[in-house]
Amino acid sequence: MxxxxxxxxxxxxxxxxxxxxxxxxxxxxxxxxxxxxxxxxxxxxxxxxxxxxxxxxxxxxxxxxxxxxxxxxxxxxxAFKARGAFHALSRLTEEELSKGVVTHSSGNHAQALALAARTRGVKAYIVMPTISTPSKISGTKGYGAEVIFSGSTSQEREAVTNDVIARTGAIMVPPYDxxxxxxxxxxxxxxxxxxxxxxxxxxxxxxxxxxxxxxxxxxxxxxxxxxxxxxxxxxxxxxxxxxxxxxxxxxxxxxxxxxxxxxxxxxxxxxxxxxxxxxxxxxxxxxxxxxxxxxxxxxxxxxxxxxxxxxxxxxxxxxxxxxxxxxxxxxxxxxxxxxxxxxxxxxxxxxxxxxxxxxxxxxxxxxxxxxxxxxxxxxxxxxxxxxxxxxxxxxxxxxx
Amino acid sequence: MxxxxxxxxxxxxxxxxxxxxxxxxxxxxxxxxxxxxxxxxxxxxxxxxxxxxxxxxxxxxxxxxxxxxxxxxxxxxxAFKARGAFHALSRLTEEELSKGVVTHSSGNHAQALALAARTRGVKAYIVMPTISTPSKISGTKGYGAEVIFSGSTSQEREAVTNDVIARTGAIMVPPYDxxxxxxxxxxxxxxxxxxxxxxxxxxxxxxxxxxxxxxxxxxxxxxxxxxxxxxxxxxxxxxxxxxxxxxxxxxxxxxxxxxxxxxxxxxxxxxxxxxxxxxxxxxxxxxxxxxxxxxxxxxxxxxxxxxxxxxxxxxxxxxxxxxxxxxxxxxxxxxxxxxxxxxxxxxxxxxxxxxxxxxxxxxxxxxxxxxxxxxxxxxxxxxxxxxxxxxxxxxxxxxx
Known part of the structure; x- marks a missing residue:
């Protein structure tokens, strides 16, 4: 990011x-x-x-x-997560945004980033564990994000996220750090x-x-x-x-x-x-x-x-x-x-x-x-x- | 009433x-x-x-x-029941209020009448079935009302209510009619x-x-x-x-x-x-x-x-x-x-x-x-x- x-x-x-x-x-x-x-x-x-x-x-x-x-x-x-996601995107240049944004989350940050990206007309990739609840998956897809599944350990999620970055050039938007x-x-x-x-x-x-x-x-x-x-x-x-x-x-x-x-x-x-x-x-x-x-x-x-x-x-x-x-x-x-x-x-x-x-x-x-x-x-x-x-x-x- | x-x-x-x-x-x-x-x-x-x-x-x-x-x-x-109870009491004279008010209810009307009576400094008698949930009983008592128990059929409730009226001279405030x-x-x-x-x-x-x-x-x-x-x-x-x-x-x-x-x-x-x-x-x-x-x-x-x-x-x-x-x-x-x-x-x-x-x-x-x-x-x-x-x-x- x-x-x-x-x-x-x-x-x-x-x-x-x-x-x-x-x-x-x-x-x-x-x-x-x-x-x-x-x-x-x-x-x-x-x-x-x-x-x-x-x-x-x-x-x-x-x-x-x-x-x-x-x-x-x-x-x-x-949830409050919308604040961070909108601000993070506001700080990226058009060029940075052009390849989309990516994060791994099964919770509120996923939907926040998806909404912020859709509002800015930007592609969002969300890496979620396959075991996520269906409502969270469909909720995130509902904001127009592309959901990509991974295993549930942090290593598995990060590996898939790195794949997405390598493949698309999307910018990582972490949930808090x-x-x-x-x-x-x-x-x-x-x-x-x-x-x-x-x-x-x-x-x-x-x-x-x-x-x-x-x-x-x-x-x-x-x-x-x-x-x-x-x-x-x-x-x-x-x-x-x-x-x-x-x-x-x-x-x-x-x-x-x-x-x-x-x-x-x-x-x-x-x-x-x-x-x-x-x-x-x-x-x-x-x-x-x-x-x-x-x-x-x-x-x-x-x-x-x-x-x-x-x-x-x-x-x-x-x-x-x-x-x-x-x-x-x-x-x-x-x-x-x-x-x-x-x-x-x-x-x-x-x-x-x-x-x-x-x-x-x-x-x-x-x-x-x-x-x-x-x-x-x-x-x-x-x-x-x-x-x-x-x-x-x-x-x-x-x-x- | x-x-x-x-x-x-x-x-x-x-x-x-x-x-x-x-x-x-x-x-x-x-x-x-x-x-x-x-x-x-x-x-x-x-x-x-x-x-x-x-x-x-x-x-x-x-x-x-x-x-x-x-x-x-x-x-x-x-709940909306507070509106009816406050209005009913506002229409009673000080003399009518002096003997208190009574109703039978195990729900929102009981608490509404109890609150309205307390606000007016009036005694409230609430007839409740003995099978009422403890939280409703203590809730009604909490507004300062005197809770009197009855059986759960409408005949039993009305009999007890009539007893209260005969004994105290309290005015009946019905829940809706x-x-x-x-x-x-x-x-x-x-x-x-x-x-x-x-x-x-x-x-x-x-x-x-x-x-x-x-x-x-x-x-x-x-x-x-x-x-x-x-x-x-x-x-x-x-x-x-x-x-x-x-x-x-x-x-x-x-x-x-x-x-x-x-x-x-x-x-x-x-x-x-x-x-x-x-x-x-x-x-x-x-x-x-x-x-x-x-x-x-x-x-x-x-x-x-x-x-x-x-x-x-x-x-x-x-x-x-x-x-x-x-x-x-x-x-x-x-x-x-x-x-x-x-x-x-x-x-x-x-x-x-x-x-x-x-x-x-x-x-x-x-x-x-x-x-x-x-x-x-x-x-x-x-x-x-x-x-x-x-x-x-x-x-x-x-x-x-």
């Missing part, structure tokens, strides 16, 4: 330029609030729920949290900033009563898989005073960024079957340069599968917003991770924080949800219970 | 008055559009899908439909009218290119159970030129309004276990006076369980909007009922219609959805297939 050294620097200004380039092609996705979920997040978890965790016996945190949800599930192709993808994905942070300002201007009670702040958005937390979104958002907000956090699934070591930060070195290989299937990849090399910079990303926190399911259930049933499991990971950290919650309590104090939470996508099916929720999961039930199965809290079962 | 003869007349003006009385208490719910779903509705069904139906062998209809979805799933308590409930529920139509005007003013391409219409909303279709919403909406739109239609589940005779219209007489008893559980009741006596008036309700159409599921799947997966099965019935008629589709084709002609479709509520759980979608349903799969499992149509898998 061109020469990486020729890409714009990883700065807020570059994200602003990226936004100018793509805003005509993408949706300005809505920012939603929820009194109910902000209320849940602002109540301490019960001691019972913390039993058996590393926080057993500790005093539960009492953070004060007001949520502002950036709904990238309403983005084109149903590239500055132009990161800068494109970071554009959501600029929208979130000004949307939160607008919302609080219209409804001052959404923020802290009686205090005018020069910065309405205290923090943003995004899911972290390959790290393109997290590093892009951190780049966009660098120097603004808004803190940036990442959120990961803990299952089978899916929290590679969190573990990498702890050991001071990027973890390059992960093998997890977490339900947050968009977050199974390890953080890429270039995103890591941002994520490992403590001035840009303040920390990465992880949650269990049960906590992801409990958060997904709350968002769907209470907010009536349809999200995929990966999109529930950031709110799950705010609701259930005591380390994060203690940090908010200590740093925000009684005034609390306005936290921007990214709902990264909504591409799942009712059949997939059925598999997740068919057998009532005791831990998920318990986690939800903590957050309001008793009369008092259910009382706030009011959308919006 | 007071003297029915003293309630306002069933006119558009009364609905406007009702709106003034309740608008401070309810949400102005959003109206959403979807290029994808309007596109699906504007393509003919395949001959294959019509096999085995009463339309087998007929030429599939080719209506042109632009959807405007009134999202009452984002209403307080998650009362003018004040109908007028309150009809208020959504006034909002829908002006929201569609605003949307088309901002984005003229949402309507018919090159033609300015004095009436942007050609038709509205709402689900029909007890008929409070359908009759209220028809009352609100009476004389405006906007046509009003009803939608019902066909399963086990759940289409009592459609059948009643055919036989020229209201059907007073229905026993169906349709998945559209909000629509299992027969149309009430007072709603029937409106619904059976051909100048007010143009027709009622029904759909199968599989079609309800297919519509629900499209709304959730494509629009990312979380709805309960009852809320999918009106869009299902637009997508799958050939009689309705032929009517639109014939009356609207090539310009098509802007159709307001009510998403009536979003109160379901992921566990309930799991039961519905756990075993892939061949008919639902086929119905969805018609509407876009081939590459070309999946291509439009773009929210918004």
């Amino acid at each position: 061109g020469d990486i050294s020729a890409t714009p620097p990883l700065t807020r200004t570059s994200v602003q330029e990226a936004h100018e380039r793509i805003k005509q092609y993408i949706h300005l996705t809505p920012v939603l609030t929820s009194t109910t979920l902000s209320g849940f997040a602002s109540e301490p978890q019960s001691q019972d729920v913390l039993k058996g965790t590393e926080w057993e016996g500790q005093q539960p945190a009492r953070p004060k949290i007001r949520f502002f949800f950036k709904c990238e599930n309403y983005q084109k192709i149903g 590239h500055p132009n993808i990161m800068l494109g994905q970071g554009t959501m942070a600029l929208e979130l900033e000004s949307q939160v300002d607008d919302l609080i201007h219209k409804e001052p009670q959404l923020s802290v009563t009686g205090r005018s702040k020069d910065k309405n958005l205290d923090a943003v937390i995004t899911p972290c898989g390959g790290g393109g979104m997290l590093s892009g958002v951190a780049t966009a907000l660098s120097g603004t005073g808004t803190l940036v956090f990442g959120a990961e699934p803990r299952f089978e070591g899916g929290n590679d960024a969190e573990r990498g930060l702890a050991q001071g070195e990027r973890i390059t290989s992960v093998k997890t079957l977490t339900i947050a299937d968009g977050l199974r990849t390890p953080v890429g090399k270039i995103p890591w340069t941002i994520i490992s910079d403590n001035n840009k990303v303040r920390g990465v926190y992880s949650v269990t599968e049960e906590q992801i399911k409990a958060a997904m259930k709350l968002v769907m049933e209470r907010m009536k917003v349809f999200i995929e499991p990966s999109a529930a990971v950031a709110i799950a950290v705010c609701l259930y991770n005591e380390d994060f919650r203690k940090l908010v309590e200590e740093e925000a104090g009684p005034e609390g924080w306005n936290i921007g939470v990214v709902f990264s996508g909504g591409n799942t099916t009712l059949e997939a949800i059925s598999k997740l929720f068919a057998v009532p999961d005791k831990v998920a039930e318990r986690a939800v219970g903590v957050l309001g199965r008793d009369g008092k809290r259910i009382a706030e079962n009011v959308p919006g | 007071g003297d029915i003869s003293a309630t306002p007349p069933l006119t558009r003006t009364s609905v406007q008055e009702a709106h003034e009385r309740i608008k401070q208490y309810i949400h102005l719910t959003p109206v959403l559009t979807s290029t994808t779903l309007s596109g699906f509705a504007s393509e003919p069904q395949s001959q294959d899908v019509l096999k085995g139906t009463e339309w087998e062998g007929q030429q599939p209809a080719r209506p042109k439909i632009r959807f405007f979805f009134k999202c009452e799933n984002y209403q307080k308590i998650g 009362h003018p004040n409930i109908m007028l309150g529920q009809g208020t959504m139509a006034l909002e829908l009218e002006s929201q569609v005007d605003d949307l088309i003013h901002k984005e003229p391409q949402l309507s018919v290119t090159g033609r300015s219409k004095d009436k942007n909303l050609d038709a509205v279709i709402t689900p029909c159970g007890g008929g409070g919403m359908l009759s209220g909406v028809a009352t609100a739109l009476s004389g405006t030129g906007t046509l009003v239609f009803g939608a019902e589940p066909r399963f086990e005779g759940g289409n009592d309004a459609e059948r009643g219209l055919a036989q020229g007489e209201r059907i007073t008893s229905v026993k169906t276990l349709t998945i559209a559980d909000g629509l299992r009741t027969p149309v009430g006596k007072i709603p029937w006076t409106i619904i059976s008036d051909n100048n007010k309700v143009r027709g009622v159409y029904s759909v199968t369980e599989e079609q309800i599921k297919a519509a629900m799947k499209l709304v959730m997966e494509r629009m990312k909007v979380f709805i309960e099965p009852s809320a999918a019935v009106a869009i299902a008629v637009c997508l799958y009922n050939e009689d309705f589709r032929k009517l639109v084709e014939e009356e609207a002609g090539p310009e098509g219609w802007n159709i307001g479709v009510v998403f009536s509520g979003g109160n379901t759980t992921l566990e309930a959805i799991s039961k519905l979608f756990a075993v892939p349903d061949k008919v639902a799969e086929r119905a969805v297939g018609v509407l876009g499992r081939d590459g070309k149509r999946i291509a439009e898998n773009v929210p918004g």
